[in-house]
Ligand code: IPM
């Protein structure tokens with residue numbers, strides 16, 4: 001068996017509760033194929049509130065040496081907005097150059113969509129993860145005065161855009177061969193034009209893949225009127241952030257949404273996490289649904305080349321959801337039911 005070294009960041013709130021069942025599933029499904037050595041990192045709001053530390057360099061260096069990261073959830077209402085987002089989550093994405101934020105949305109049989117006619121929803125958003133408005137470029141001058149000027153600059157590099165565009169086309173080749181670029185090129189003419197040109201250029205190398213374009217505002221409409229039209233949605237960091245929340249809701253809530261922050265060149269480890277947050281309102285009650293985290297382990301395994309176990313997790317989760325989507329279960333029960341099917 002090959003041994004993989006996994007950094008585990010349970011984080012805050014329900015993060016600590018949903019990680020153990022996910023690890024159990026991951027282990028069972030890879031028996032005889034792989035072994036995992038976990039290294040736990042105490043990072044998040046609690047650590048920050050306790051000793052004022054967010055992500056020490058020494059710990060970041062240790063994380064860099066692992067094969068992949070499994071993250072629960074980060075966040076706590078006692079910490080000022082932006083501190084952990086920038087200091088921990090975004091710092092990891094940037095430091096580990098996780099340029100593909102991969103967010104699949106699928107409406108599982110048995111799950112109720114808020115849409116009247118949801119159709120067959122099964123698409124993936126490829127969100128750029130290291131550029132755009134998330135770079136932190138910008139500033140604030142004359143703060144607090146009537147002359148204050150605050151700016152955030154969206155950085156888009158040809159290098160950064162091309163690599164994520166290429167990833168989207170490669171992914172489309174394994175799916176329904178349809179890439180939709182989502183931007184706002186009628187207003188953001190510089191970045192929008194560059195994204196479109198790069199999509200056209202890279203797209204020419206993939207003649208089998210059909211590609212089209214939607215403005216972000218129109219895309220939010222189709223997301224509720226006709227989401228089954230989508231296969232691979234390709235977009236920048238902020239548009240991707242927004243559209244994936246909408247995507248999560250049309251497939252019945254973010255409780256089923258997994259995600260991967262991927263360094264597709266494998267220079268640094270990729271990170272897998274449920275899209276939902278730390279849910280302080282239900283933390284400690286043992287009722288958080290671990291399904292999205294379990295689905296995130298499938299993405300982790302696929303990233304490490306274990307397609308077969310990954311597909312097995314997805315099939316078992318799908319069967320579990322079909323049977324139990326309307327049943328109230330504890331975290332432990334969901335984990336046990338899914339394990340029992342493996
Ligand atoms: C997400 C989150 C993060 C983001 C926040 C917490 C920084 O909303 O993963 O979608 O905006 O990327």
Ligand code: MN
Pocket residue numbers: 241242245
């Ligand atoms: Mn978000």
